[in-house]
Amino acid sequence: MKRLFFLPSEITYLLFGASVYAFFKLPLWLEIIVLLVASLVLFLFRRGQIPYRETAKVEGEMYLSPVHGTVESVRHSVLDTVFSYPCHEVRVSVSFWDEKGLYLPTNAESSYLKASKGLRLSRRAPSHFFYGSLEDVSHTDLTLVSKNNAQTLIRFINCPMGLQPSIWLKSGDRGRGAACFGYYPFGGTLLLYLPATSDVLVYEKEKISPGQTVIAALKDQPKG
Numbered sequence: 001m002k003r004l005f006f007l008p009s010e011i012t013y014l015l016f017g018a019s020v021y022a023f024f025k026l027p028l029w030l031e032i033i034v035l036l037v038a039s040l041v042l043f044l045f046r047r048g049q050i051p052y053r054e055t056a057k058v059e060g061e062m063y064l065s066p067v068h069g070t071v072e073s074v075r076h077s078v079l080d081t082v083f084s085y086p087c088h089e090v091r092v093s094v095s096f097w098d099e100k101g102l103y104l105p106t107n108a109e110s111s112y113l114k115a116s117k118g119l120r121l122s123r124r125a126p127s128h129f130f131y132g133s134l135e136d137v138s139h140t141d142l143t144l145v146s147k148n149n150a151q152t153l154i155r156f157i158n159c160p161m162g163l164q165p166s167i168w169l170k171s172g173d174r175g176r177g178a179a180c181f182g183y184y185p186f187g188g189t190l191l192l193y194l195p196a197t198s199d200v201l202v203y204e205k206e207k208i209s210p211g212q213t214v215i216a217a218l219k220d221q222p223k224g
Contacts, residue, residue: 003047004046004047005042005045005046005047006045006046006047006100006101006166006183006185007041007042007045012042015038015041015042016038018034018038019034019035019038022034022035023035044096044097044100044186045100045183045185046099047099047101047180047183048099048101050101050103050178050180050210050211051178051211051212061106061107061146061147061148061150061217061218062106062214062216062217062218063105063106063146063150063152063194063198063214063215063216063217063218064103064105064106064177064178064210064211064212064213064214064215065092065103065105065208065209065210065211065212065213065214065215066102066103066104066105066154066190066192066210067092067094067098067101067102067103067184067190067208067210068094068098068099068101068208068209068210069092069093069094069095069098069187069190069207069208070092070093070095070205070206070207070208071090071091071092071202071203071204071205071206071208072091072092072093072127072189072204072205073089073090073091073127073130073204074088074089074090074091074200074202074203074204075088075089075091076088076089076196076200077196078193080153080193082112082141082143082153082193083151083153083193085196086196087193087194087195087196088193088194088195088196088198088200088216089191089192089193089194090191090192090194090200090202090215090216091127091130091189091190091191091192092189092190092191092192092208093123093124093187093188093189093190094123094184094187094188094189094190095123095187096161096186096187098187100183100184100185100186100187101180101182101183101210102165102167102180102181102182102183102184102210103177103178103179103180103181103210103211104144104175104176104177104178104179104181105144105152105154105177105210105215106144106146106147106177106218107146107147107174107175107176107177108144108145108146108147108152108174108175108177109144109145109172109173109174110142110143110144110169110170110171110172110173110174111143111144111145111151111171111172112141112142112143112171113140113141113142113143113167113169113170113171114140114141115139115140115141115164116135116137116138116139116140116141117138118134118135118136118137118138118139119136119137119138120137120138120157120158120159120160120162121137121138121157121158121159121189122159122160123157123159123187123188123189130157130189130191134155134157137157138157138158138164139155139156139157139158140155140156140158140164140165140167141153141154141155141156142154142155142156142167142169146218148218148219150195150198150218150219151195152192152193152194152195152218153191153192153193154190154191154192154193155190155191155192155193156184156188156189156190157188157189157190157191158188159186159187159188159189161186162184162185162186162187162188163185163186165182165183165184165185165188166182166183166184166185167181167182168181168182169181169182177211178210178211192215194215194216194218195218195219197219198216198217198218198219199216199217199219200215200216201214201215201216201217202214202215202216
């Protein structure tokens with residue numbers, strides 16, 4: 001069941017069992033309510049099959065989308081508290097209805113993971129709310145280092161109706177591009193921070209899919 005839904009197997013089987021019980025034992029109106037609720041929960045936490053696009057290139061590698069969502073903005077020469085140098089910022093919104101899986105954007109190693117409490121920002125908040133310091137905003141930072149030594153940051157901004165992302169990676173864990181590393185219950189906002197030397201290949205309002213949409217082309221970084 002874990003291959004089909006981002007839910008504990010016990011909850012998945014409970015929903016199926018409740019649907020079967022309602023079908024045979026409950027009045028029609030209760031049966032319809034139970035079936036609708038169970039169907040909605042299973043739909044929201046569905047887990048799709050992600051086709052894999054090879055991320056290696058002759059001169060660097062491709063950085064794929066880690067989620068299903070929509071590009072809300074692309075900014076350049078942005079300074080962030082995690083990185084001490086300018087970088088590109090791509091803001092992505094994950095809607096309530098999007099498939100919630102999180103997928104590695106390239107072959108990478110997790111080097112930093114931290115969750116911070118604070119105010120929650122709606123995915124539809126004006127753009128300037130996402131600018132500057134976000135220390136007082138509820139968010140989770142995940143830093144990845146690709147096999148070509150490119151360091152990137154995925155920042156999850158929690159929305160009022162959502163939950164913190166469930167991330168299965170720990171510091172030092174490695175994975176292949178498009179490998180599922182968690183899920184984002186009910187969606188939210190992602191801020192992707194990429195090296196200034198990379199080439200951003202997406203545009204505002206573009207629909208993106210993990211394992212297929214190329215967010216940026218990462219150039220090789222010197223090892224130090």
